[in-house]
Amino acid sequence: MGVDVALLQDAHSPDDVVGRLDDALRAAVRSEGIDPQRTPAAVRRIAVGLVREHDERSLTGAVAPLADPDAVVAELVARVAGFGPLQPLLDDPTVEELWINSPDRVFVARRGRHELTNLVLTEEQVAELVERMLKTTGRRIDLSRPFVDAMLPAGHRLHVVLEGISRGFSAVNIRKFVVRATRLTELVELGSLTPEAARFLEASVRAGLNILVAGGTQAGKTTMLNCLAAAIPGSERVISAEEVFEVRFPHPDWVALQTRQVGLEGTGEIRLRDLVKEALRMRPSRLIVGEVRAEECLDLLLALNSGLPGMCTIHANSAREALTKACTLPLLAGENISARFVVPTVAASVDLVVHLGIDPGGARRVNEIVAVPGRIENEVIETEPIFESRDGRLVRGIGMPPRLEQYRRVGIDPGRLLSGAG
Structure with a gap:
């Protein structure tokens, strides 16, 4: 009996639950023909519905309950419509700019000063993030053109230098469009x-x-x-x-x-x-x-x-x-x-x-x-x-x-x- 409980707990771990909700959200986005980067509100609407449905099922014991449904919705939207682990930094109004020197060295600038964050990525995550960002801009980067300037949907400016031009790892810089003054x-x-x-x-x-x-x-x-x-x-x-x-x-x-x-x-x-x-x-x-x-x-x-x-x-x-x-x-x-x-x-x-x-x-x-x-x-x-x-x-x-x-x-x-x- 103890083995069965352990297996059940492993199958219903938080990461596993979020992963299955992520798969369901991506399938729903595809079926509705939604462009997630251009219509994040539609993605959020679907994510809220999926999380609400999951919560209702958790009352019957069929699935594990979520400790923080709102946080799960935010993570799902960041994964599908946003830029994954970078999205919280992009959403932070105090962050003016962020850059990636290597997967384990992600910096941000606040009030004109820069600081090293505790965010650690993988090379695959960074490559996937750059590909997703450039997909929204219509611009590209490759060996023949190893650097690119582009504008993200939210108005943030993206600059990427491909590995080989930058030593060791592709350098990524995102300068946020922060409205401080208009007049x-x-x-x-x-x-x-x-x-x-x-x-x-x-x-x-x-x-x-x-x-x-x-x-x-x-x-x-x-x-x-x-x-x-x-x-x-x-x-x-x-x-x-x-x-x-x-x-x-x-x-x-x-x-x-x-x-x-x-x-x-x-x-x-x-x-x-x-x-x-x-x-x-x-x-x-x-x-x-x-x-x-x-x-x-x-x-x-x-x-x-x-x-x-x-x-x-x-x-x-x-x-x-x-x-x-x-x-x-x-x-x-x-x-x-x-x-x-x-x-x-x-x-x-x-x-x-x-x-x-x-x-x-x-x-x-x-x-x-x-x-x-x-x-x-x-x-x-x-x-x-x-x-x-x-x-x-x-x-x-x-x-x-x-x-x-x-x-x-x-x-x-x-x-x-x-x-x-x-």
């Missing part, structure tokens, strides 16, 4: 910006100035870009171009474009500079480029220099370095592009540079807002500080923005606007 006033509430600087930036966007948002990794560049874009008047037509969709802001007339990687036949690639050129054929009033990293910077500068207002982000450690980088990247477009052409073009095209950083406590803050008046001295673009950091505070500098007539055209007096920002 400049909300950045003020978060302490990233002063009210005076926020009013100035909103007025500058309305006036149609060209703005370069700079900073290091995870400094909040995309969030700032979204907040600036939210200040664009609704009467204007906006076209955005990105590697993967990250720009998100409320606007009634906006078309978002993203790149496409090369296909299996070696054709079909759409580069960021292709999108910038195509955007100009779509009657834009504003052009937004998610981030410039290479020769597409030239196409953006040419668009801005033609009188089309725009904005973009760029990796740089200061406003000065952002301008230097904006002068360097276009040189990658070809040998016929020279610094003698690029430097004056940058000086004439960029009006403001907003530089962001992360303080020692992990908080994201605007470090400086500088004006680019268009002057060049000894091949160096001159700048004027409109707002600068002093003793950890963003305060009014001595500079004035360029293109004052554009402010006045929309009914804004820039001198009066900045006079109370001391």
